[in-house]
Amino acid sequence: MSSFFSQEIPISWYLLLSAVLFSLGVAGFLIKRNLITVFMSIELMLNAVNLSFVTFAHQWHAVKGQIFVLFVMVVAAAEAAVGLAIIIAVFRARATLAVDRIDLMKL
Amino acid sequence: MHLILFFVFAGFCVAGAINLLLQSHPISSALSLIVVMTSLAVLYLLLGAEFLAAAQVIVYAGAIMVLFTFVVMLLNAGREERTMGSRTARKVGFPAVVAILAVIATVILRAQGLGVAGLRDGITSTTDLSKVLFTELLLPFEVTSVLILIAILGAVALASHGDGNPHGNRDPYGNPERTAGK
Amino acid sequence: MTIFEFFLWSLLKVAVVTVVMLLGVAYTVLLERKLVGRIQNRWGPSRVGPFGLLQTLVDGAKLFLKEDLIPTAVYRPLYLLAPIIALGCALISIGVVPFGEPNVGPAGMHLFEISDVNIGLLVILGITSIGVYGIALAGWSSNNKYSLLGALRSSAQLISYELALGLSLVGVVLRAGSLNLRVIVEQQATQGILTWNIFGGMQFVAFFIYLMAAYAETNRSPFDLPEAESELTGGYHTEYSSMKFAMFFMAEYANMITVGCVATLLFLGGWTSFFGDLIPPPQNIFIHAFLPLFWFVLKVFCFLFLFIWVRGTLPRFRYDQLMNFGWRYLMPLAILNIVGTSLWLAYR
Numbered sequence: 001m002s003s004f005f006s007q008e009i010p011i012s013w014y015l016l017l018s019a020v021l022f023s024l025g026v027a028g029f030l031i032k033r034n035l036i037t038v039f040m041s042i043e044l045m046l047n048a049v050n051l052s053f054v055t056f057a058h059q060w061h062a063v064k065g066q067i068f069v070l071f072v073m074v075v076a077a078a079e080a081a082v083g084l085a086i087i088i089a090v091f092r093a094r095a096t097l098a099v100d101r102i103d104l105m106k107l
Numbered sequence: 108m109h110l111i112l113f114f115v116f117a118g119f120c121v122a123g124a125i126n127l128l129l130q131s132h133p134i135s136s137a138l139s140l141i142v143v144m145t146s147l148a149v150l151y152l153l154l155g156a157e158f159l160a161a162a163q164v165i166v167y168a169g170a171i172m173v174l175f176t177f178v179v180m181l182l183n184a185g186r187e188e189r190t191m192g193s194r195t196a197r198k199v200g201f202p203a204v205v206a207i208l209a210v211i212a213t214v215i216l217r218a219q220g221l222g223v224a225g226l227r228d229g230i231t232s233t234t235d236l237s238k239v240l241f242t243e244l245l246l247p248f249e250v251t252s253v254l255i256l257i258a259i260l261g262a263v264a265l266a267s268h269g270d271g272n273p274h275g276n277r278d279p280y281g282n283p284e285r286t287a288g289k
Numbered sequence: 290m291t292i293f294e295f296f297l298w299s300l301l302k303v304a305v306v307t308v309v310m311l312l313g314v315a316y317t318v319l320l321e322r323k324l325v326g327r328i329q330n331r332w333g334p335s336r337v338g339p340f341g342l343l344q345t346l347v348d349g350a351k352l353f354l355k356e357d358l359i360p361t362a363v364y365r366p367l368y369l370l371a372p373i374i375a376l377g378c379a380l381i382s383i384g385v386v387p388f389g390e391p392n393v394g395p396a397g398m399h400l401f402e403i404s405d406v407n408i409g410l411l412v413i414l415g416i417t418s419i420g421v422y423g424i425a426l427a428g429w430s431s432n433n434k435y436s437l438l439g440a441l442r443s444s445a446q447l448i449s450y451e452l453a454l455g456l457s458l459v460g461v462v463l464r465a466g467s468l469n470l471r472v473i474v475e476q477q478a479t480q481g482i483l484t485w486n487i488f489g490g491m492q493f494v495a496f497f498i499y500l501m502a503a504y505a506e507t508n509r510s511p512f513d514l515p516e517a518e519s520e521l522t523g524g525y526h527t528e529y530s531s532m533k534f535a536m537f538f539m540a541e542y543a544n545m546i547t548v549g550c551v552a553t554l555l556f557l558g559g560w561t562s563f564f565g566d567l568i569p570p571p572q573n574i575f576i577h578a579f580l581p582l583f584w585f586v587l588k589v590f591c592f593l594f595l596f597i598w599v600r601g602t603l604p605r606f607r608y609d610q611l612m613n614f615g616w617r618y619l620m621p622l623a624i625l626n627i628v629g630t631s632l633w634l635a636y637r
Contacts, residue, residue, distance in 0.1 A: 007109045008225035014154070015215045017117045021143070023208040024124040030200030034187045036133045036179055040140050043171065044124060047147055050163075058154040059222050063231060063239045066156050070240070073166045074251045078258030080171045084178045085265035091182050097133075098187075134367070134429065141422070161411035169418025170448065173425070177444045180429045180437065233408065233468060 014055040021048035035087050035097045039080075046076050109226050112153055119146035131187045133179045137172060144168045155230045302403050303384070310383055314542040315345040321597045328601035349535070357531040360431070367430035372529065372536035375423025379543035382416040385409040386550045387471050389560045389581040401560075401582065402471070409470040410462065413551060414455060417506065421447045423540065424508075424515065428525035439524030442608060443515030446505055449615045450512075454502035456623035457495040460630040461555045464490050474559030481565030487556040491633065494626045496556045498619050500595075503548045505615065508541060510600040514608055549592035553585060557592075560585040 025048055028041030050069045057065025087097070094102055123142035130136045144167045151160040240248055319334065319341065326333025334341035359368065386409075389401030399405055406412055421444060428440020464486060465473040477485050486492040505512040516524030526537045553559060560581035562568075571577050606614070 008223040009110055009113055010223050011221040012215050012218070013113065013117075014150070014224065015221075016212060017120060017150075019208060019211040019215060020121055021124055022211070023204045024121070024128060026207055027200055027204040028124075028128050030196050030203065031128065031193065032136075032187065033193045033196075034133050034136075034184065036175065036182075036184060037127070037136045037187070040127065040133075040136055040175060043167075044127065044140060044143065047144060047167070051147060051150065054151050054154050054156050054159060055224075057156065057231075058224055058228065063235055064244070066159055066231060066236060067240050067244055069156075069159055070162065071247065071251060073162060074255065077166060077171055078255050080174055081258050081262040082265070084174055085262040087178060088182070089265050097182065097184050100193075134426075138367075138422075138426075145419075157408050158411070161408050161415055164415035165411065165418055169415060169421070170451075173418070173421050173444055173448055176422070176425055176429075177441070177448075180425065180441060180444075230407070 011055055011059050015052060018048045018051040018055065021045075021051065033098055033100060035090065035099055035102070038099060039083055039087065043076060043080070046072055109153060109224070112149065116146040116149045116153075119143070120150070133184045133187075134176060137175045137179060140175075141168050141172050144172065153226070154224060155228055157230055158233045158236055299403065302400075306383060306403055307380060310380060310543060310546065311539070313546055314539050315349065317542045317546065317593055318348070318538075319345045320593065321600070324594070324597045325601045328598070352535040353532055355531040357533065360433075360528050362432040363528065364430040364432065367426045368528075369533075371423050371427035371430060372533045372540075373423075374426065375420060375540040376536040376543070378416050378420035378423065379540040379547065382413045382547050383543075383550065385412050385470065386547070386554065387474065387559070388585050390578060391471055400578070405471060406469070408468045410458065410468045410473070410551075410555075413547070414451075414458075417544070417547075418447075418451060420540070420544070423537075424525050427529065427537070431525070431528035433528050435521045435523065435527045436525050439515045439521050439527070443508060443525060446508075446512065446514060446611060446615075449612060450502045450505035450619070453498055453615055453619040453623050454506060456620070456627060457498035457502065458555060459623075459627050460492050460495045461486050461490070463627070463630050463634060464492070470554050470559075474554055474561065477558045478561040478565040481561070481567050482558070482563045484565065485556065485558040491630070492556060492626075494622060495630075496552070498623050498626070499552060499556070501614075501619055503552065504596075504599070505611070507544045507548055507596075509545065509596060511603040511606050512611055513605060514611060545593060545596055546589065549589040549596070550585075552592055553588040557588050559588075 022045050025041045025045035028044060029038055032038050032041060050072055053065045053069045053072070057063065057069075090102055091097060096102070120143050123139040123146065126139035127136045127143070130139065145164060148160040148163040148168070151157075151163060322344070323333040323341070334344040337343045337347050359365070384403045385406045387399070387402035387405070391399050391402065391405070424443045424447075425440045428436040428438075428443070431437070461473060462468060465476045467473060467476075477490070480489070483489045487496045504510075508515050514524075515521075516526065521527070526534055529537060558565065562580070562584050571580065
């Protein structure tokens with residue numbers, strides 16, 4: 001029964017998962033046509049990178065890797081607040097969220 | 108145990124991320140992203156980062172994604188449209204993504220000296236985390252507070268723009284023709 | 290203890306706690322109807338069973354037997370998912386709450402706690418923050434303007450007050466130096482009521498902030514804007530009927546109980562008595578195990594009483610008043626409390 005708990009898996013699997021999530025985030029960023037969904041894909045990429053940070057923090061027994069994730073979260077929160085405010089402002093000006101139609105710098 | 112938990116929650120992560128791509132309604136995408144984030148929190152727990160797991164759920168799933176759903180609900184965003192841009196993006200996007208994934212995966216698989224992770228590896232306690240955060244990394248920590256302050260001010264300035272109707276008869280919901288000349 | 294025994298015990302504890310929680314929810318509803326009745330100078334339910342004690346069971350049966358309507362215009366998957374999220378999150382967060390003396394029961398087991406988590410407090414905060422989705426999605430998927438307005442109000446309200454709620458708990462965590470709920474309680478037990486966080490810990494400001502934020506977080510009067518029936522007919526659950534409505538209803542009361550448990554653990558000394566460690570623990574193992582449980586339930590009951598009392602007395606706030614109160618008064622007050630507590634702890 002103790003083998004049930006002491007089972008170990010290679011670190012590289014976590015890194016591969018992180019790579020897959022990051023690629024899916026990139027794919028979403030390129031393919032999705034809705035401003036909010038594009039923004040969500042960015043969050044997905046940030047999350048994938050966070051997983052890498054935590055994995056490496058575990059690998060090297062370094063606490064600083066985990067703290068970096070905290071900083072990424074702070075930046076992501078700030079980014080979400082400003083980004084969504086921009087999206088609301090864009091929607092007010094253009095009444096659309098499709099990225100193809102938001103192609104003018106001036107109102 | 109670790110193996111089972113890893114595969115279950117890694118599966119949730121990947122399925123959620125793919126669902127984010129496939130769904131055409133932003134609120135479904137947002138929900139699949141929440142699934143990804145909460146499953147990531149469990150993976151953080153498996154890697155012994157318990158404070159981060161809690162922070163992931165509270166900050167990402169509980170605050171940032173609530174903001175996203177709030178905005179989707181507020182703007183009543185409808186389904187996504189297929190356009191010329193989306194077809195080009197598909198043609199260019201998928202090969203690019205596969206290339207990125209291939210490069211990263213090669214690097215990871217060829218890397219030497221990567222260890223293993225188990226459930227008995229020990230947990231990084233909140234005390235350890237805060238000791239480093241508030242001694243060595245105090246300056247970056249304080250700087251982030253300034254960053255958040257700026258973000259708050261920016262968000263307030265952006266969101267309140269037009270509410271007080273400073274441009275006279277400006278139509279708040281678009282109609283560029285009316286405001287183009289001003 | 291083998292792993293099999295561990296799973297068996299955990300399963301048993303989960304089952305018992307869930308049943309007790311649901312019973313608690315049912316009788317909190319009855320308590321509310323009775324108390325509000327007395328406050329409004331009438332009797333409240335008194336016909337079914339002695340003192341109307343069976344009223345909630347009959348109500349439950351009625352809701353269960355009602356026709357389950359699903360309006361045609363709703364977005365079905367989310368419409369069905371929303372009440373499950375709401376009730377699920379409300380019931381899960383009780384899983385890290387310790388109800389009684391920890392070292393009772395078979396070796397290595399905590400009989401009065403489903404799981405002992407190092408970051409228990411954060412787990413509760415995290416799960417309640419997920420619970421927002423239940424309400425938000427219910428309102429959005431109903432495709433009804435009242436529901437949508439209620440859901441928008443409630444998301445904004447919950448996000449705003451979560452900040453004040455979280456900040457008000459920091460003072461307590463600073464004093465205990467841990468996020469483990471058991472450690473937080475044990476640290477308050479040394480001299481009984483004098484070392485409870487609300488009195489000896491000088492956290493009465495934090496308790497006040499927590500109380501206000503808790504009313505808002507549980508959508509209770511005077512902050513029940515999301516379901517304000519006089520302006521929004523039913524708020525986010527306007528389109529729900531039968532058991533789905535009952536699930537939202539139960540979630541609200543389960544949240545109330547959880548909030549009461551957290552307040553008891555963090556500010557009122559948890560399962561310890563008014564005298565704490567000043568009097569030696571009773572010799573009888575049975576009393577030793579169940580007396581703490583009695584104190585815990587008593588404190589939670591007092592908290593629920595306060596909730597219902599406030600509901601029966603105070604009128605509803607306006608939406609702008611609610612937001613002003615949260616951001617302009619509670620938030621700065623909570624930050625001041627953190628600064629004050631840290632200074633006090635540093636120069637004590």
